[in-house]
Amino acid sequence: MSTDAPTPADAPAARRTPLVPLLTLLLLGNVSVIAVFTGASTLIPARLAEIDPANKEALWGTIQGISAVFATLFNPIGGALSDRTRSRMGRRHPWLLGSALIGFGVLAFLGSATTVVMIGIAWCLAQAVMNIFMAALTAIIPDRVLPARRGTASAVMGVGTSLGAIVGTQVAARYVDEGALAYLIFGGTVLVAALLFATCTRDPRPGEYEESQNVTLAESFVTFLAALKHRDFMWVWLGRALMVLGYFMVLMFMLFILSDYITLPEGLKPTDAMATAVTVSTVAGMAATIIGGPLSDWTGRRKLFVVASGVVTACALLIPLLVPTWSAFLIYAGLHGAAFGWYSAVDIALMTLILPRSEDAGRDMGVLNIANAGPQIIAPFIAASVIGAFGGYPALFITGMVISLVGAVAVLPVKSVR
DSSP states (O other): OOSSSOOGGGSOGGGSOOHHHHHHHHHHHHHHHHHHHHHHHHHHHHHHHHHOGGGHHHHHHHHHHHHHHHHHHHHHHHHHHHHHOOOTTOSSHHHHHHHHHHHHHHHHHHHHOOSHHHHHHHHHHHHHHHHHHHHHHHHHHHHHSOGGGHHHHHHHHHHHHHHHHHHHHHHHHHTTTOHHHHHHHHHHHHHHHHHHHHHHSOOOOTTSSOOOOOOOHHHHHHHGGGGGGSHHHHHHHHHHHHHHHHHHHHHTTHHHHHHHTSBOOTTOOHHHHHHHHHHHHHHHHHHHHHHHHHHHHHHTOOHHHHHHHHHHHHHHHHHHHHOOBHHHHHHHHHHHHHHHHHHHHHHHHHHHHTOSOGGGHHHHHHHHHHHHHHHHHHHHHHHHHHHHHTTSHHHHHHHHHHHHHHHHHTTTTOOSOO
């Protein structure tokens, strides 16, 4: 790796977008894309329940599993392609704009889908283009943010995840009977975020960052998993995969948990209950993230935050297991949200600090993002199998506890980060 080529994060301040505007737009971008994912997690199950109520869980699990394959593939592909892009707009902005524009059309198609097959195809396409958008967005952090400020940047992204969850579930609950309009709102927000990024920030041009080796695109795709040979990278990847798996095993079935397991007050619809629970969870997560990110920068410690979040997650999952009431579920939602927010505060910072090669940041962040998208492939199948084989949702909560704890301690062997 050359030590002479300037990297964007180390370039003179005049050549960089100021930190506050950059973080503001990172926040907006993350809110917009997370709103798509969380909104669809309400809209699609609700639509499937109308089409085939007897098989809604199996259909949703199948669609989520297949679509997550697209997410897993297109996130690193998008990162690798943006690494190789050379244009007057930079290397990230063209992919932000292109994926946002195509995504708007795909989400419009999803809103008009009337069969299970059409819904499945549309959501697979949406996962593909939204993960290309996410790959370009997350690669901006190692591109343009100094290492000493990446905990703060990670916290901003974590807050964006929380706000996106609130926006997505609230819009979906409000327009659950008008799904087409909800999807247009989601797609339009992503497009606006991409346009603002392209017009209000400066993407580094060729010569202002370290160049990847001149290899063919096929060679790049064949070798992009080579980063997993690095010990610290592998442990962080494994920890993230398990933390996300434990989280999504419960989150993906929240609507059905509220419909079939939790005792709701009379008159409260499951979709409205989900919107309320997600709001409580994300507000708690935002508070934990806002505190945790700068605190991790100040202490210089990352692994402690990950371990603490796993322990709190396991404790939170005990609540619905033992007390399946609405009030108890809200307490669970707050604690689980706080734990995941605490984790999100250092997750991205930890990932950027163990990247093997800065010139391949987009590609390697894509590989790390497989640990986010990949578990979503197996989460619905594991969850459905656990629910069916071991007596329902209590077994799901126990499984989530175990997986989250293992994921938290997986980062302990990392040597290059405290």
